[in-house]
């Protein structure tokens with residue numbers, strides 16, 4: 001089975017449409033790791049598309065903030081402004097949809113979908129010690145999982161853990177990364193709607209669970225239109241500027 005795994009759409013309709021068009025010839029199922037809303041200007045439209053095309057959807061911290069499940073006092077100033085705006089825009093039905101989303105899900109029998117980390121929607125995994133803890137959690141509580149897909153940092157990454165417990169970034173020599181059958185993985189597809197790896201292209205991954213490969217895909221989209229919508233909605237200007245920088 002070929003799964004497309006997307007994360008951190010953040011109400012960016014132009015990016016989401018481009019990513020869905022790109023995956024269309026490849027993906028047999030679509031998994032969404034959350035943060036459907038927040039930051040950009042099309043929350044209701046993105047929710048509509050996600051509900052239509054995704055087979056598995058979990059909540060991100062922005063989704064939980066938008067549906068009263070989480071306080072967002074700790075959000076950055078611009079994220080907070082965008083969240084006030086988002087909460088005004090969302091229809092009651094979409095708020096209810098977000099409220100009902102699970103915080104994790106298992107797909108394909110042995111792959112975990114999570115937003116921040118396997119144990120916490122709002123935990124950031126950036127560095128080696130973060131991944132060591134996350135792999136230890138997986139071994140202790142979900143030993144049957146071969147891998148976990150996470151979002152939240154908006155930075156594409158793939159880390160592996162050997163049967164001896166050695167944790168390191170996986171060796172990446174091309175955009176398609178072979179997965180070792182005896183190793184475990186934590187994989188971040190990056191963000192559809194607000195990339196933060198220094199390029200404006202939206203990113204996602206394709207998992208082939210038969211061939212055991214993960215392919216990172218980078219998709220250019222109409223950034224200018226997404227920016228114009230941010231200006232029209234009077235959302236904070238830096239949220240538009242960062243889209244062009246991939247920051």
Ligand code: ZN
Nearest residue numbers: 008035060152
């Ligand atoms: Zn996010």
